[in-house]
């Protein structure tokens with residue numbers, strides 16, 4: 393009892409400390425709305441020469457060429473995130489079939505090291521550059537060497553030069569680090585406007601999913617990057633009817649989700665299970681638009697919000713992002729079924745996020761992943777709902793009811809009873825959130841921001857407690873350095889087994905597409 397109380401006191405301090413850490417760390421890493429992280433000054437673009445992909449170390453016995461190639465990147469999706477979603481799918485009737493995730497059953501599986509040129513723990517820009525160009529660079533850099541003097545050619549640009557059609561799809565903004573690594577060259581991943589302008593000059597055929605973050609620059613006064621893309625021959629589509637009506641003869645399509653969120657990203661799948669178009673729909677549309685072209689296509693599809701939900705340490709939201717990613721892979725798989733002789737599908741990750749562990753001290757030696765089905769919305773949405781209730785001066789019981797409704801917490805039937813300690817923690821967070829707190833007396837923080845921070849305590853705490861009751865734990869709010877998996881099926885798949893480095897993946901892809909020897 394004492395140790396538990398001591399633990400709970402530590403946990404309060406950890407949670408408050410962690411909340412502040414969330415804001416600081418997340419601000420630094422993957423969240424887009426921040427002034428550019430001070431990486432080396434962006435070198436002028438045009439002068440740097442483009443360096444082609446290096447050749448792979450090993451070649452396959454098969455010398456069949458793949459005409460249709462898919463590279464799926466689950467951002468932040470480590471082994472644990474895949475197993476979590478797999479176990480969830482099998483322990484809950486979320487979908488008619490309780491089968492596993494599609495790609496976890498692929499015949500060829502390997503392990504990929506992810507370190508960047510300057511860190512054992514990579515960010516998405518350096519990892520994206522490695523997965524796109526076959527070369528290492530520093531965290532924060534896109535498509536360039538660490539000195540920023542040399543541009544690295546991506547496998548997508550090389551494929552385009554060879555006459556293949558190129559599709560780039562993501563659930564986060566299309567000028568975010570991972571998709572950008574396949575068409576842009578920038579000293580900083582935070583130069584969102586400059587990256588957006590490079591989409592227009594990419595000569596690629598299809599962009600789908602998220603829109604631009606900062607389409608008019610940080611000052612919001614620049615010429616719209618959407619207009620620039622249109623001037624370069626793209627048709628920008630942002631309504632479902634026109635999207636559905638697209639046909640194979642339509643060229644240079646930039647299709648974005650109709651109601652994008654703040655940073656140009658798609659909504660959370662858990663918040664909008666019936667979202668239209670989904671990541672899978674954007675993938676299927678890409679196949680429709682590019683499949684009848686003479687030289688085939690290369691398509692990169694990113695499940696970008698897996699990373700964001702892992703930064704939130706929000707397991708249920710992560711599961712739904714992985715399931716949405718799997719649904720996109722299934723669209724490629726159904727294409728593969730009728731194109732087995734010339735199609736390759738590769739599924740991997742750029743790094744793991746959150747240090748997710750399938751085991752914790754609260755529920756030692758067991759897991760009950762299925763209780764995560766009682767979470768009805770993302771952390772961000774839960775925080776919004778709690779904020780709203782607090783502004784209406786809701787009582788603790790009302791807030792507790794809101795948490796119960798959206799997480800199942802407190803419901804014995806759902807095996808989610810709240811202990812006295814957990815109740816005390818929530819009460820404390822409620823008290824802190826709904827009453828003026830000297831700690832926030834500082835005049836330099838705007839009131840809405842102060843309120844928001846306080847309110848989130850409750851939401852973060854609730855998600856934490858639920859995660860603990862599922863038996864899982866998170867080791868960090870940032871990325872980890874653990875290896876990630878790669879799965880492959882189709883032509884040349886055998887090249888993706890055993891230990892690999894992330895730079896090996898585009899080298900093998902380019903060879904299997906016949907772009908390099």
Ligand SMILES: [Zn+2]
Pocket residue numbers: 421422468516699700703745871
């Ligand atoms: Zn991240």
